[in-house]
Amino acid sequence: MSFMRTSAFVGAAFAVSLMATSALTTVAHAEPTVEVLHYWTSGGEAKAAAELKSEFEAAGGKWVDSPVAGGGGDAQATVLRSRVLAGDPPSAVQIKGPNIADWAEQGALADLNSVADAEGWDKLLPPQIQKIVKYDGKYVAVPVNIHRVDWIWANPEVLKKAGVDSVPNTWDGLFAAADKIKAAGFIPFAHGGQDWQDATVLETIILGVGGADFFNKALGDLDEASLKSDTMKKAFTYFRKFQGYVDDGASGRDWNLATAMVMNGKAGMQIMGDWAKGEFFAAGKKAGTDFLCVPTPSEHGYILNSDSIAMFKVKGDDKVEGQKVLAKLIMGEKFQEIFNLYKGSIPARIGVPRDKFDSCAIKSMDDLDTASKGGTLVGSVAHEILQAGAVRGAFLDVATEFFNSSMSADDAVAKLAEEMENAKD
Numbered sequence: 001m002s003f004m005r006t007s008a009f010v011g012a013a014f015a016v017s018l019m020a021t022s023a024l025t026t027v028a029h030a031e032p033t034v035e036v037l038h039y040w041t042s043g044g045e046a047k048a049a050a051e052l053k054s055e056f057e058a059a060g061g062k063w064v065d066s067p068v069a070g071g072g073g074d075a076q077a078t079v080l081r082s083r084v085l086a087g088d089p090p091s092a093v094q095i096k097g098p099n100i101a102d103w104a105e106q107g108a109l110a111d112l113n114s115v116a117d118a119e120g121w122d123k124l125l126p127p128q129i130q131k132i133v134k135y136d137g138k139y140v141a142v143p144v145n146i147h148r149v150d151w152i153w154a155n156p157e158v159l160k161k162a163g164v165d166s167v168p169n170t171w172d173g174l175f176a177a178a179d180k181i182k183a184a185g186f187i188p189f190a191h192g193g194q195d196w197q198d199a200t201v202l203e204t205i206i207l208g209v210g211g212a213d214f215f216n217k218a219l220g221d222l223d224e225a226s227l228k229s230d231t232m233k234k235a236f237t238y239f240r241k242f243q244g245y246v247d248d249g250a251s252g253r254d255w256n257l258a259t260a261m262v263m264n265g266k267a268g269m270q271i272m273g274d275w276a277k278g279e280f281f282a283a284g285k286k287a288g289t290d291f292l293c294v295p296t297p298s299e300h301g302y303i304l305n306s307d308s309i310a311m312f313k314v315k316g317d318d319k320v321e322g323q324k325v326l327a328k329l330i331m332g333e334k335f336q337e338i339f340n341l342y343k344g345s346i347p348a349r350i351g352v353p354r355d356k357f358d359s360c361a362i363k364s365m366d367d368l369d370t371a372s373k374g375g376t377l378v379g380s381v382a383h384e385i386l387q388a389g390a391v392r393g394a395f396l397d398v399a400t401e402f403f404n405s406s407m408s409a410d411d412a413v414a415k416l417a418e419e420m421e422n423a424k425d
């Protein structure tokens with residue numbers, strides 16, 4: 001499958017978005033209303049979410065904003081569960097990966113096929129994304145973006161002062177650079193000690209050390225031999241090394257505060273998905289000069305994360321209409337461009353022009369293409385694409401317990417295999 005943005009697609013997409021606009025103007029009866037439950041609360045995230053709100057309002061809709069702070073979305077997931085249990089689900093919710101199928105299986109999600117068929121979503125979305133947002137052959141969610149998880153964000157001034165010419169492309173090289181950054185008086189890696197951030201770093205190391213097939217076998221198939229292998233032990237050993245380059249204040253720190261440490265020259269690097277780029281942009285920084293983006297070391301790997309808005313079954317013409325209007329807007333070419341320029345991600349929709357995107361986004365598009373053709377594209381566990389629920393929870397637990405103790409790599413792999421196996425249904 002190719003993720004190439006072709007001009008034929010651009011032309012078709014433009015025609016589709018014109019049709020969508022004229023369809024919106026014919027909605028006259030109920031005022032389209034949506035309540036959107038999301039966790040986009042940092043600087044860059046809030047700008048991206050505000051774009052969706054303003055486009056929805058410009059289309060005549062009423063937007064009820066329900067943000068729940070907390071990176072990675074675990075706090076928001078708790079709110080969602082209690083709202084659904086109380087019989088009062090929000091109409092539109094930021095969820096992803098297998099969570100979408102789980103909610104659909106419980107009969108909680110609305111069927112978006114009338115919009116999807118009219119707008120031709122099957123031609124506008126790559127198969128990997130269709131797999132995520134469809135349940136039983138029907139669309140139950142709309143993808144807003146593709147985030148890449150395996151990135152290093154670096155401060156070029158700090159690297160220069162430390163005598164590091166470029167961000168190395170091997171883990172050993174990276175740690176040697178970290179030694180130099182430390183010796184020059186800076187924090188090598190800005191990090192937030194929260195379970196999902198620990199798991200984010202660990203999964204990039206697992207991909208780097210083991211490659212994509214190993215990643216999928218261990219973390220996707222939960223193959224016991226792979227989970228307990230020497231390769232997995234090596235990954236934990238590197239994770240322990242990484243920990244040595246993190247400052248004492250990391251515990252509990254939010255991811256965007258860690259990004260700010262790179263931005264203001266306290267730290268040299270951060271390993272984080274490209275929502276971090278949204279923070280650099282929100283602060284007026286430029287890619288390539290004020291900050292550098294380099295994939296974490298791996299053989300053409302790419303860890304995919306994708307945000308979607310799922311529509312929950314709700315009553316009331318205004319709400320049902322609101323869901324349709326929102327779904328159309330999200331898949332629109334204009335929205336997919338502007339939202340992702342703020343968010344740090346790239347469009348989920350095929351054919352959005354590349355010209356306004358920065359060099360990191362272009363690299364993400366190209367690398368995604370290479371990885372999807374070469375079989376080195378994997379789904380994130382930390383960000384709920386390859387695994388969700390209890391199995392992902394087990395991965396987070398072991399990552400964070402290891403990070404906050406003196407557990408050996410041998411014990412870590414035994415625990416990982418046991419806890420991930422127990423978490424399977």
Ligand code: BGC
Nearest residue numbers: 070071072073275305307383
């Ligand atoms: C989400 C992003 C979000 C990040 C930090 C990720 O799991 O996919 O949209 O910006 O967490 O909260």
